Amino acid sequence: MLNADQAELDKFGELAHRWWDPNSEFKPLHDINPLRIDWIDQAISLAGKRVLDVGCGGGLLSEGMAVRGANVTGIDLSEKPLGVAKLHLLETGQKVDYRKISVEELAEQMPGEFDAVTCLEMLEHVPNPSSVITACARLVKPGGQVFLSTLNRNPKSYLFAVIGAEYVLQMLPKGTHDYARFIKPSELARWAKMANLEPEELVGMSYNPLTKKYSLGKDTSVNYLMRTIRHV
Numbered sequence: 001m002l003n004a005d006q007a008e009l010d011k012f013g014e015l016a017h018r019w020w021d022p023n024s025e026f027k028p029l030h031d032i033n034p035l036r037i038d039w040i041d042q043a044i045s046l047a048g049k050r051v052l053d054v055g056c057g058g059g060l061l062s063e064g065m066a067v068r069g070a071n072v073t074g075i076d077l078s079e080k081p082l083g084v085a086k087l088h089l090l091e092t093g094q095k096v097d098y099r100k101i102s103v104e105e106l107a108e109q110m111p112g113e114f115d116a117v118t119c120l121e122m123l124e125h126v127p128n129p130s131s132v133i134t135a136c137a138r139l140v141k142p143g144g145q146v147f148l149s150t151l152n153r154n155p156k157s158y159l160f161a162v163i164g165a166e167y168v169l170q171m172l173p174k175g176t177h178d179y180a181r182f183i184k185p186s187e188l189a190r191w192a193k194m195a196n197l198e199p200e201e202l203v204g205m206s207y208n209p210l211t212k213k214y215s216l217g218k219d220t221s222v223n224y225l226m227r228t229i230r231h232v
């Protein structure tokens with residue numbers, strides 16, 4: 001059975017035409033994009049690397065990594081965001097190989113073919129995140145790195161990511177996030193280890209509502225990123 005929630009895919013499909021508008025529902029992704037691309041680039045030096053971006057949506061991260069010189073494949077199961085991602089390449093002249101395929105199926109076809117795999121802001125939208133992580137681990141070369149990001153699960157993350165972002169600040173449409181699908185770093189680390197990935201770095205990403213800016217740091221209580229390395 002496909003490890004996907006059709007309602008989630010439809011939700012992103014309906015908003016897809018606004019993906020590249022920096023003042024749309026996707027503003028938070030635009031705002032965090034330079035931070036996360038710098039973080040990935042520092043870890044693997046993107047230029048010349050073969051990178052898979054899982055749950056790529058409209059292509060903000062995929063195309064951003066291509067701009068840094070990576071050879072990027074972006075996969076998603078939602079048709080419209082992929083269409084928007086492909087159209088955007090026509091505007092910018094960048095190259096990304098976008099495909100509609102599940103990460104589990106791609107892992108059957110291309111095991112060990114990527115220098116790095118990114119799966120950002122996607123795990124909290126799937127029924128079985130552990131299966132996605134296992135597939136990411138199969139797709140990366142031994143010694144290669146898998147970058148994950150998601151939302152922590154605790155009262156503060158509920159307050160900030162659901163009540164604050166969706167209801168008070170209205171940065172995101174109501175219903176964007178389902179609290180029950182938020183993932184604690186300990187759970188993410190356990191799934192990574194089960195998949196033969198070693199967690200190497202845990203970084204928090206915080207939003208300051210006064211400056212309206214995101215920054216990376218030690219506070220992993222709401223948004224966080226994890227860098228893992230596949231055992232050789």
Ligand SMILES: C[S@@+](CC[C@H](N)C(=O)[O-])C[C@H]1O[C@@H](n2cnc3c(N)ncnc32)[C@H](O)[C@@H]1O
Pocket residue numbers: 003004005008009012029054055056057058060061075076077078081102103119120121122125126
């Ligand atoms: C919040 S967006 C994040 C997009 C991108 N990773 C980023 O951070 O800029 C979540 C994406 O995950 C995709 N998605 C949800 N379930 C998926 C699944 N089972 N397989 C692949 N993509 C999925 C959605 O279609 C959507 O494009």
